[in-house]
Amino acid sequence: MGPITKLLAQRISLGLLLLLLVSIVIFAGTSILPGDVAQQILGQSATPEALANLREELGVNDPPVTRYLNWLGGLLTGDLGTALTSGQSINEAIGRRLSNTLFLAICAAVIAVPLAIFLGLLAVRYQERWPDKTISATTLTTISMPEFVIGYIMMFIFGVQLRWFSPTAVGYRPDADFFTRLESIALPVMVLTLVVLAHMMRMTRAAILNVMQSAYIETAELKGMSTFSVIRKHAFPNAISPVVNVVMLNLAYLVVGVVVVEVVFVYPGMGQYLVDHVTKRDLPVVQACGIIFAAIYIGLNLVADVVSILTNPRLRHPK
Amino acid sequence: MRNLDPAINKTRQKGGVSTTGEKTMNDQLKYYSRMVTKGLMTRRDFIGRAAALGVTAVAANSMLATASRAAGPQKGGTIRIGLQGGATTDSLDPATAANQVPLMVGRMWGEPLVELTDDGGIEGKVAESFEGSDDATIWRFKIRNGITFSNGQAVTAEDAKATIERHSGEDTKSGALGLLRDIDSLSVDGDTLVIGLKTGNADLPYFMADYHLLIQPGGGKDDPTAAIGTGPYILKSVDMGVRFVAEKNPNYWGDLGNAETIEIIVINDNTARVAALQSGQVDIIDRVPPRTAGLVSRAPGVAVNTTAGPGHYVFIMHTDTAPFDNNDLRLALKYGINRQELVDKILFGYGSVGNDTPINASYPFYTALEQREYDPDKAKFHFDKSGHSGSILLRTSDNSFPGAPDAAALFQQSLAGAGIELEIKREPNDGYWSEVWNVQPFCTSYWGGRPTQDQMFSTAYLSTADWNDTRFNNEQFDQLLVQARAELDGAKRTQMYADMGMMLHDEGGLICPMFNDFIDAHGDRVDGWVEGVNGFALMNSYAPLRMWVKA
Numbered sequence: 127m128g129p130i131t132k133l134l135a136q137r138i139s140l141g142l143l144l145l146l147l148v149s150i151v152i153f154a155g156t157s158i159l160p161g162d163v164a165q166q167i168l169g170q171s172a173t174p175e176a177l178a179n180l181r182e183e184l185g186v187n188d189p190p191v192t193r194y195l196n197w198l199g200g201l202l203t204g205d206l207g208t209a210l211t212s213g214q215s216i217n218e219a220i221g222r223r224l225s226n227t228l229f230l231a232i233c234a235a236v237i238a239v240p241l242a243i244f245l246g247l248l249a250v251r252y253q254e255r256w257p258d259k260t261i262s263a264t265t266l267t268t269i270s271m272p273e274f275v276i277g278y279i280m281m282f283i284f285g286v287q288l289r290w291f292s293p294t295a296v297g298y299r300p301d302a303d304f305f306t307r308l309e310s311i312a313l314p315v316m317v318l319t320l321v322v323l324a325h326m327m328r329m330t331r332a333a334i335l336n337v338m339q340s341a342y343i344e345t346a347e348l349k350g351m352s353t354f355s356v357i358r359k360h361a362f363p364n365a366i367s368p369v370v371n372v373v374m375l376n377l378a379y380l381v382v383g384v385v386v387v388e389v390v391f392v393y394p395g396m397g398q399y400l401v402d403h404v405t406k407r408d409l410p411v412v413q414a415c416g417i418i419f420a421a422i423y424i425g426l427n428l429v430a431d432v433v434s435i436l437t438n439p440r441l442r443h444p445k
Numbered sequence: 446m447r448n449l450d451p452a453i454n455k456t457r458q459k460g461g462v463s464t465t466g467e468k469t470m471n472d473q474l475k476y477y478s479r480m481v482t483k484g485l486m487t488r489r490d491f492i493g494r495a496a497a498l499g500v501t502a503v504a505a506n507s508m509l510a511t512a513s514r515a516a517g518p519q520k521g522g523t524i525r526i527g528l529q530g531g532a533t534t535d536s537l538d539p540a541t542a543a544n545q546v547p548l549m550v551g552r553m554w555g556e557p558l559v560e561l562t563d564d565g566g567i568e569g570k571v572a573e574s575f576e577g578s579d580d581a582t583i584w585r586f587k588i589r590n591g592i593t594f595s596n597g598q599a600v601t602a603e604d605a606k607a608t609i610e611r612h613s614g615e616d617t618k619s620g621a622l623g624l625l626r627d628i629d630s631l632s633v634d635g636d637t638l639v640i641g642l643k644t645g646n647a648d649l650p651y652f653m654a655d656y657h658l659l660i661q662p663g664g665g666k667d668d669p670t671a672a673i674g675t676g677p678y679i680l681k682s683v684d685m686g687v688r689f690v691a692e693k694n695p696n697y698w699g700d701l702g703n704a705e706t707i708e709i710i711v712i713n714d715n716t717a718r719v720a721a722l723q724s725g726q727v728d729i730i731d732r733v734p735p736r737t738a739g740l741v742s743r744a745p746g747v748a749v750n751t752t753a754g755p756g757h758y759v760f761i762m763h764t765d766t767a768p769f770d771n772n773d774l775r776l777a778l779k780y781g782i783n784r785q786e787l788v789d790k791i792l793f794g795y796g797s798v799g800n801d802t803p804i805n806a807s808y809p810f811y812t813a814l815e816q817r818e819y820d821p822d823k824a825k826f827h828f829d830k831s832g833h834s835g836s837i838l839l840r841t842s843d844n845s846f847p848g849a850p851d852a853a854a855l856f857q858q859s860l861a862g863a864g865i866e867l868e869i870k871r872e873p874n875d876g877y878w879s880e881v882w883n884v885q886p887f888c889t890s891y892w893g894g895r896p897t898q899d900q901m902f903s904t905a906y907l908s909t910a911d912w913n914d915t916r917f918n919n920e921q922f923d924q925l926l927v928q929a930r931a932e933l934d935g936a937k938r939t940q941m942y943a944d945m946g947m948m949l950h951d952e953g954g955l956i957c958p959m960f961n962d963f964i965d966a967h968g969d970r971v972d973g974w975v976e977g978v979n980g981f982a983l984m985n986s987y988a989p990l991r992m993w994v995k996a
Contacts, residue, residue: 165879174911176618211534212685219533278716286723293720296527296710296727299688392712392721394687402532402686405875 129443130435137431141424145417148424149201152416153194156409165407197413206414211406216414219399224418226298227388227395230311231380234318238380239373242323246330246369247362251353253335262331265324277317277390284313295393314391318384322376329372333365340364367434374430382419522994524704524971526983527718527727531711533686538669539659540612540619545731546686546711548656549986553691553707554595555659555674558586558605558638559650561896565809565979567650571600571660571675572638575653581645581931586638586653592698594662595679602633607664609640612657621657623904623911645931647938648897656986677702677990686711703973703993719966723747728971729989731982733964734847735793741966750974752963752982755807755894755901757799758791758846760839760856762954763916766886772952773831779817781824781860784958790855791848792961799957802946803892803901807979810898810935812943814950824863836866839887844874846891852958853889883914890914891961896979898942899930906949915954922948970995 164180181187200207206216245265249258268276285293297310337343338361346356385397392398396415403411531546539551558572569575572586588602611617613625630641642649659674672680677699678691689709693702710727712718715734721727723744733741733749742749762769762778769775784798797805800816841853850871857867872881872888881888895901904910907926908918922945929941949955963982967974973992978984984991 175615176622179616180618209534212536281716281720286720289724292726293724294712294717294726296688296712296721300684390714390717392710392714392717394684398686399533402534406532406534408534 133435134432137428141428144424145421148420149198149417150194152413152420153190153197156412156416157190197410201417207410209403209408209411211403211408216411219411220396220414220418223394223396223399226393227381227384227397229307230314230318230384230388230393230395231377233308233311234315234322234380235377237315238319238322238376239326241319242326242373243330243369245323246327246334247354247357249327249331250334250338250357250361258331261327265320265327268320269324273317273321273386274390276320277313277387280313280317281390284316295391298393311391311393314384314387314393317387317391318380321387322379326369326372326376330365330369333368334361337361337364363437366437370433370437371430374426378423378426381422518703518973518993519996520703520993521705523706523708524729524989524992524994525708525710525727526729526989527710527712527721528730529711529713529715529718529732531686531709531713535685536670537672537680537683538665539657539661540617540621540665540669542657543620545982545986546689546709548981549709549983549989550672550680550689550691551656551659552676552986552990553678553689553709554672554676554680555661556676557655557658558653558660560654561651561980561985563975563978565807565896567654571605572653575650577647577649579933581647581649581933582642584640584642584649585634586640588636588638589698590636592675593696594673594675595694595696596662596673597696598662600660600662600675602636602638604662604664605638605660606631606633607666608658608660609638609664611664611666611669619657621652621655624652624655624900644927646899647931647933648899651896651900654896656981678707701987702990704989707989709989722966722968725968725970727968728994729965729967729983729992731963731965733966735791735795735961735964738793738795738964746969747966748969748974749964749966750976751795752965752977753797753807753960754963754982755803755805755960756892756963757803757805757894757957757960758787758849758852758891759803759889760956760958761888761890761915762956763886764952764954765916765918768831768833768837769886769954771831771833773827774833774837775952775954777824777826777828777831777863777865778837778860779956780820780827781863781865782856782956782958783819783859784817785819786855786859787852787958791852792959795962795964797960799959800950801953801955801957802949803894803905803955803957804898804942804946805960807894808898808901808942810939810942812939812946814943814946817950819859821859821863824860824865828863828865836868837887838868838870839889840870840872840881840885841889842872842874842877842881844877845882845889846961849889883912898945899926902926902945906953917949917953917955919948919952967992 164177197207204217206220208214209216209219245261249261252258281293284290291312292310293313295310295314298307302310334357343356343360346360351359384395385401387393388395388397389401396418400412400415403415526549528546528549530544535547537550539547539555542548542551556570558570559567559575560570562568569589571589571592573589575584575586577584586605588600588605592600594600609625609628609631612619612621613628627643627646628640629643632639632641640649661669661671661674665671672683675698677694677697679694680689681692682688682690688711691707691709693705712721712727712730715732718730719733719737719741722730723741723746725746738749738751741747760778760782762775764770764775779801788794788796788798798816799805800814802814804811806813839853839856841849843850846852850869853869857869860867882890892905895904903926905912905914906917906922907913908920908923925941925945929938929945932938932941965983965988967988971992972995974988975984975991978987980986
């Protein structure tokens with residue numbers, strides 16, 4: 127197990143280094159945004175006196191390096207600071223928002239990942255015939271449409287016309303029971319599934335087809351195995367690495383890229399929270415969201431790397 | 446997000462019962478509408494039968510509303526309202542409230558000293574009565590006897606004094622500060638708050654109706670975000686930018702508030718808000734997009750309500766910056782805009798034409814000026830006279846008002862008809878209010894309006910005003926403004942405001958092509974909408990408190 131442990135340690139420390147670099151980029155990037163928080167809080171009703179008072183109170187007059195080091199110190203001790211606009215603890219607010227976003231992402235993933243892989247296998251099985259073509263055409267159509275368009279179409283058909291599901295997620299509330307919550311996010315989950323399906327499905331199909339060209343597949347076929355068994359026993363295990371990579375990429379997307387879907391369906395997740403605070407130039411919150419998103423992205427890619435290594439004997443036992 | 450402005454509205458009559466009304470038809474309709482109210486006929490059936498009698502759906506709906514209002518308000522139940530204009534970054538401190546959701550939340554738990562009445566007058570809330578001295582420099586507000594805050598504490602004149610102090614102090618960040626600069630002294634005389642002004646102001650009670658000035662215990666100096674006040678409801682749960690739940694305050698002094706529970710849900714997305722209303726997830730929504738309002742009003746079980754107000758969309762020029770410092774150039778641009786076309790294409794008819802002053806018929810001392818029309822020849826004449834050559838740069842963005850870039854393009858075309866070249870620069874929404882508005886010499890913007898001429902002029906056209914976004918500087922105008930403020934003779938005051946309007950119309954940097962209507966909507970589970978209420982959208986933001994769930 128020696129080399130594997132070493133490899134893992136290497137990957138994880140690289141990930142942490144990357145995260146540190148990202149934190150610098152996030153801090154620098156958010157600091158050079160135009161406008162300032164005091165102006166944004168007061169909006170058009172800002173008088174010069176009120177502006178000066180608020181700036182002083184918010185402590186936005188310190189030099190940037192000092193603010194960065196303070197912020198990094200807070201991060202390392204698990205304290206994300208307080209929001210400038212509302213004066214409330216960011217940890218608490220983000221904790222609630224993040225769990226909402228994860229709930230939505232997990233529900234979408236539970237449907238999308240198995241469905242994508244199954245459709246991918248089906249497409250390979252009936253390669254170049256009508257099931258393959260239908261699956262490809264449908265998923266490519268849904269991925270080509272912007273999320274909000276699919277969202278509005280779903281909302282109109284299933285929410286307003288047929289009334290099968292609630293058109294917005296306003297029924298999603300802290301005191302609602304589990305099934306009410308599931309019902310209220312049915313449409314967003316559907317939209318997210320349609321959006322990530324094509325990528326994963328195409329990648330599964332391509333990876334398995336690639337393996338199917340190999341000589342040992344021909345051998346298996348000559349042994350008289352059925353096409354599905356060949357795919358399941360010989361082709362799929364060898365295609366896991368690229369598939370896991372694309373699945374992880376899409377999972378990361380489900381967490382960090384759902385801003386538009388959350389806004390359209392009025393879902394109280396990270397996306398809406400981030401957008402509100404960007405508009406108000408509330409930098410501590412924007413930075414906290416940025417670093418959490420970066421950590422999730424890097425973390426999931428790390429998992430993909432590790433899974434690839436563990437499933438690939440060539441990487442597991444490097445010469 | 447921009448601030449909201451108190452406003453006075455006037456109902457627009459849309460549709461109407463056909464004038465050929467025979468007695469029999471009316472009787473039949475009345476009979477049907479009573480049936481609906483009693484639950485013996487569905488709303489849809491009623492509209493269908495009314496249509497058979499030659500009555501439009503809009504008229505039929507309003508007859509229904511009349512019939513069930515006659516049945517009287519019902520108590521109890523839950524009203525859910527979906528609103529635009531709330532963010533996770535909002536605060537419960539009424540001083541920093543700046544858009545629809547914080548305003549509505551404030552209406553639940555708190556009250557100002559006084560409030561606008563439906564027809565634009567003033568009535569007492571926390572103050573039972575008020576009176577001004579003859580020169581309007583001393584104002585006395587008598588605090589309502591025996592009322593309590595929601596924490597059980599009695600309301601005193603000291604609390605009212607501390608509240609006004611907090612909003613007018615040197616270190617305040619209150620949005621109401623601008624209104625309160627003229628206050629000279631605050632004192633308490635028993636159960637009465639006495640406000641002394643530097644100069645007389647006949648409109649002071651209107652200032653006290655400002656939605657920031659909710660009376661809080663100790664003025665809210667210790668804990669401005671406690672949401673403890675004298676309002677008809679008490680906040681039970683608060684999730685900023687998502688949802689607020691308020692329950693009836695059992696100790697409320699008045700009879701405002703019909704539903705047992707009011708739920709305010711933030712739905713910023715236009716399509717989602719309309720869908721939520723259509724599917725019955727919410728009962729009332731604000732800001733139906735003008736583009737789709739016609740479609741929405743035809744949907745079953747939904748009524749769209751429009752209210753005319755003083756809100757207006759503007760193109761503003763800095764009168765102290767070249768080339769806009771030349772009045773002929775300003776006149777050229779004013780003659781070069783096609784106002785009716787903008788009302789039709791940008792507001793989809795939900796509004797009225799402006800006349801290059803911020804004042805319309807919704808203001809108390811209004812005099813109509815001669816309407817300025819689109820006239821390419823006059824525009825060309827004034828443009829040539831100004832001696833300016835080359836194009837003129839206009840900055841715009843989507844959030845300066847809905848459809849602003851389209852309006853700018855229409856303006857460009859109508860000016861081209863006069864041989865004037867307009868160059869449009871599209872600015873990002875981000876930072877528009879800090880980098881472009883009130884900074885660049887020519888841009889698009891909007892105003893929500895104010896309840897009185899004095900407030901509107903003092904806020905944006907007095908030469909020393911912070912938000913003088915046209916850099917209008919006219920000594921005579923400033924003098925008239927101060928004189929009119931203390932003038933208690935209505936006729937003289939009307940004449941003064943007419944003169945001031947004329948100055949802005951002829952010399953100002955304001956191009957005001959249109960006044961926009963508020964467009965709200967409600968579902969058929971609730972009733973009690975009142976047409977033409979003064980102030981903000983949604984019946985001056987009292988809709989969920991004054992409407993009721995149908996039994």
